[in-house]
Amino acid sequence: MFDKILIANRGEIALRILRAAKELGISTVAVHSTADADAMHVKLADESVCIGPPPARSSYLNIPALLAACEITGAEALHPGYGFLAENARFAEILADHHIVFIGPKAEHIRLMGDKIAAKATVQRLGIPCVPGSPGPVTNENEAGAVARAIGYPVLVKAAAGGGGRGMKVARTPDDLPAALEMARTEAKAAFGDGSVYLEKFLEKPRHIEVQILGDGRGKAIHLGERDCSLQRRHQKVWEESPSPALNPSQRAEIGEICAAAMRKLGYSGAGTIEFLYEESRFYFIEMNTRIQVEHPVTEMVTGLDLVNEQIRIAAGSPLTLTQDDVSFHGHAIECRINAEHAATFRPSPGKIAYYHPPGGLGVRVDSAVYAGYTIPSNYDSLVAKLIVHGRTRNEALMRLRRSLDEFIVDGIDTTIPLFQTLVRNADVQNGVYDIHWLEKFLASGGMSEDAL
Amino acid sequence: MKHPESKPESVPGEAAIDTGLVETLGELVTRLGLSEIEIERGDLRVRVVRQLSAPVQAVVPVAAPPPPQAAPRPQEPAPVSEAPGTVKSPMVGTAYLRPSPESSPFVEIGSRVKAGEKVLLVEAMKTFNEILAPHDGTVTAILVEDGQPVEYGQPLLVIE
Numbered sequence: 001m002f003d004k005i006l007i008a009n010r011g012e013i014a015l016r017i018l019r020a021a022k023e024l025g026i027s028t029v030a031v032h033s034t035a036d037a038d039a040m041h042v043k044l045a046d047e048s049v050c051i052g053p054p055p056a057r058s059s060y061l062n063i064p065a066l067l068a069a070c071e072i073t074g075a076e077a078l079h080p081g082y083g084f085l086a087e088n089a090r091f092a093e094i095l096a097d098h099h100i101v102f103i104g105p106k107a108e109h110i111r112l113m114g115d116k117i118a119a120k121a122t123v124q125r126l127g128i129p130c131v132p133g134s135p136g137p138v139t140n141e142n143e144a145g146a147v148a149r150a151i152g153y154p155v156l157v158k159a160a161a162g163g164g165g166r167g168m169k170v171a172r173t174p175d176d177l178p179a180a181l182e183m184a185r186t187e188a189k190a191a192f193g194d195g196s197v198y199l200e201k202f203l204e205k206p207r208h209i210e211v212q213i214l215g216d217g218r219g220k221a222i223h224l225g226e227r228d229c230s231l232q233r234r235h236q237k238v239w240e241e242s243p244s245p246a247l248n249p250s251q252r253a254e255i256g257e258i259c260a261a262a263m264r265k266l267g268y269s270g271a272g273t274i275e276f277l278y279e280e281s282r283f284y285f286i287e288m289n290t291r292i293q294v295e296h297p298v299t300e301m302v303t304g305l306d307l308v309n310e311q312i313r314i315a316a317g318s319p320l321t322l323t324q325d326d327v328s329f330h331g332h333a334i335e336c337r338i339n340a341e342h343a344a345t346f347r348p349s350p351g352k353i354a355y356y357h358p359p360g361g362l363g364v365r366v367d368s369a370v371y372a373g374y375t376i377p378s379n380y381d382s383l384v385a386k387l388i389v390h391g392r393t394r395n396e397a398l399m400r401l402r403r404s405l406d407e408f409i410v411d412g413i414d415t416t417i418p419l420f421q422t423l424v425r426n427a428d429v430q431n432g433v434y435d436i437h438w439l440e441k442f443l444a445s446g447g448m449s450e451d452a453l
Numbered sequence: 454m455k456h457p458e459s460k461p462e463s464v465p466g467e468a469a470i471d472t473g474l475v476e477t478l479g480e481l482v483t484r485l486g487l488s489e490i491e492i493e494r495g496d497l498r499v500r501v502v503r504q505l506s507a508p509v510q511a512v513v514p515v516a517a518p519p520p521p522q523a524a525p526r527p528q529e530p531a532p533v534s535e536a537p538g539t540v541k542s543p544m545v546g547t548a549y550l551r552p553s554p555e556s557s558p559f560v561e562i563g564s565r566v567k568a569g570e571k572v573l574l575v576e577a578m579k580t581f582n583e584i585l586a587p588h589d590g591t592v593t594a595i596l597v598e599d600g601q602p603v604e605y606g607q608p609l610l611v612i613e
Contacts, residue, residue, distance in 0.1 A: 027457065030455075034605070034606060042455070045455065046455075046457045047454075047455050047456055047457055048454060048455040048604075049454055049545055049602075049604045049605075050454065050545075050604040050605045050606050050607070051545055051604070051605050052605045053605070059605075064544075064577065064578070065544065065545050065605065067577070067578055068544065068545035068546045068577035068578060069545050069604075071546075071547075071577060071578060072545065072546065072547055072577075072602035072603075073602070098578070
């Protein structure tokens with residue numbers, strides 16, 4: 001087991017990693033930009049190193065600074081969290097060259113899944129169902145038109161180097177296709193430096209359902225159930241729950257085993273999530289995330305497993321703690337991502353938190369790095385806290401969520417708590433009847449207007 | 454930069470505080486209009502000083518050994534660190550005061566330097582980066598030791 005881990009991230013996930021490391025008796029090194037000198041995880045870590053000025057590229061993305069910080073502290077392993085360098089294959093390789101263990105999957109798998117076209121081809125070979133689409137990038141209009149005719153309109157033009165919902169354009173009819181191709185290519189080139197695009201069938205009202213897996217890197221892998229993350233705004237998840245209201249236990253077991261089997265064949269190491277669109281009882285692979293995800297607590301509440309603990313153990317060479325038969329699912333969990341934004345306009349609201357009271361009680365978990373007097377820096381994401389509730393049933397979880405949201409005080413900045421207070425009282429949400437377009441439609445039709453609130 | 458703390462051990466032989474004695478002394482000082490009183494009794498010396506507001510008690514164990522120090526913490530930033538002329542580290546690494554182990558240091562307290570002169574090295578991953586004097590002046594403080602780990606923004610020396 002490691003003696004010392006360097007936490008290469010910030011905010012709530014850095015605190016999350018610190019907690020898991022401490023519980024394993026591992027020393028912690030917090031690296032931070034000058035803007036994060038007062039961060040909670042910096043206060044709690046055994047050692048800290050300031051690695052640069054506020055901009056991420058000079059600090060949290062600064063590979064030489066991170067390596068130097070490992071060197072001067074003697075950290076033998078590094079946890080990248082999510083975002084930043086978590087899915088940077090080159091970074092994983094550089095760490096390996098310097099004999100520092102990257103707490104994450106093998107670099108080759110990060111690279112494989114980062115290329116959305118190659119990822120799709122690979123998982124198809126591994127038995128995972130995919131969205132019908134072009135076998136590779138489309139280079140000209142004729143080719144695109146032929147593929148689109150074959151898979152049937154509407155079609156989606158997607159950036160090969162994209163992901164996370166970015167770089168996608170819909171073409172509903174053959175007439176729309178040339179413009180969609182052009183726009184997607186231009187955006188892709190600007191955003192990702194790579195204008196390659198591919199085509200997929202556009203699903204009208206799918207749900208976003210993802211499966212959590214763990215692999216030991218030596219051919220064993222298990223699944224830990226699914227999360228339904230359909231409630232999204234601008235392709236950003238805001239509310240996640242497990243199990244999905246749309247699946248029954250046998251569907252869960254089936255898709256879970258398909259994913260676990262694929263990961264066994266791949267020899268995947270660490271935590272990962274396989275994301276699907278689900279429509280009319282069919283699963284369609286969209287992408288795989290080779291890292292711990294923001295919404296991992298939802299799975300932890302339902303399975304009782306500490307996923308960051310598992311990541312650290314796997315990286316240290318231990319076998320998986322559980323076999324598939326040992327994994328059991330209890331009750332229902334829901335997570336709300338509370339951001340420092342106005343709940344109706346989503347205008348960012350960085351600033352000082354004057355008063356902070358998080359909710360508590362049975363089945364209530366708050367993953368947050370903020371505290372009274374803390375100033376949210378404006379340089380990074382606006383996540384204030386993740387509120388996660390667990391109940392024996394979905395209804396109990398919903399009541400608990402409603403109660404905890406009403407108890408949650410964050411004074412001094414705007415937060416999206418009112419959005420969740422509205423959602424938890426909404427009939428569609430309460431019935432679990434929603435798809436990936438539901439939230440945008442709800443907001444567009446005035447769900448958070450002054451009259452409605 | 455935060456370093457790992459070692460816990461200070463409890464002080465052996467620390468005398469239990471005789472609060473009755475202290476109160477008596479405080480009362481004496483006040484009643485007799487004294488400004489301070491000090492008595493020694495065995496291992497214990499007690500001095501009570503009367504301030505304008507309230508008596509301030511200072512208990513000084515005479516014979517007890519000094520408490521063991523926590524492991525020396527290389528540099529809390531000294532107050533002089535924010536003085537104008539402070540040169541801060543532009544990177545994470547290990548600071549060296551001399552070009553090689555056998556050489557003399559680049560500068561010493563009192564050294565006069567010109568802008569652009571080498572004053573320090575910061576090494577990371579076997580690459581040595583020269584720290585140059587940003588302006589002419591005299592070195593009035595050296596805030597790091599030879600071979601000390603430094604972080605971004607850490608004060609290295611002061612050139613006035």
